[in-house]
Amino acid sequence: MKKGILITVAIVMSVVLVFAITLLMISQDPIKKAEKETIAIAKESAGLVKATDFYWYNREKTYFSVAGLNESDEEIMVIVAKDGGGKTILNQDEFITEQQAKELTREEKGSIDILEARIGLEGDTPIWEVSYKQENGRLGYYVLTAKSGKWVSDIENI
Structure with missing residues (x-):
């Protein structure tokens, strides 16, 4: 049985x-x-x-x-x-590399957990979108230009 x-x-x-x-x-x-x-x-x-x-x-x-x-x-x-x-x-x-985009994000955002980075276009501008997890556990997206690494936008607390 x-x-x-x-x-x-x-x-x-x-x-x-x-x-x-x-x-x-x-x-x-x-x-x-x-x-x-x-x-x-x-x-x-x-x-x-x-x-x-x-x-x-x-x-x-x-x-x-x-x-x-x-x-x-x-x-x-x-x-x-x-x-x-x-x-x-x-x-x-x-363009800046994926690693450079992540480092710039970490410098700006401080103590975060970088999840991944993706490259795409916003209009005609190549951008890196770096996703991260904040200390409070919420997600965020830090967007910077791929050519210079300048800040474009930041979406927090998702």
Whole structure:
């Protein structure tokens, strides 16, 4: 009797595990597809040869961005609009890095937990949006220009 119950529980747990893994893989498909398409666009339009980071920015409009190296071994950033496919290409001397954006945010906001940074466009201006958790546990977004690191906006206590 106990052996039968254990076998039944093992079968149910196996089915649940397979379902959970399948659901996770299906949910990742849009991200992987967007990353693959963005890298292909960056290779064609900006000479990307090695992708190092992929970003998905979603505010008023959605942008997919890829950072990496071009044929000259220079760091570039290619920002692609989801709708219309418009491209913005930045060379290494034209933007601050993700790490620099996080450091500038930490300097301004003090004791916070940085969650992630995403690059996108606000109008025609490339911006970094750095999400963070405040000491009170609430979320915030610190937005700065990607070209100079100047403050654009800050949304707190979400």
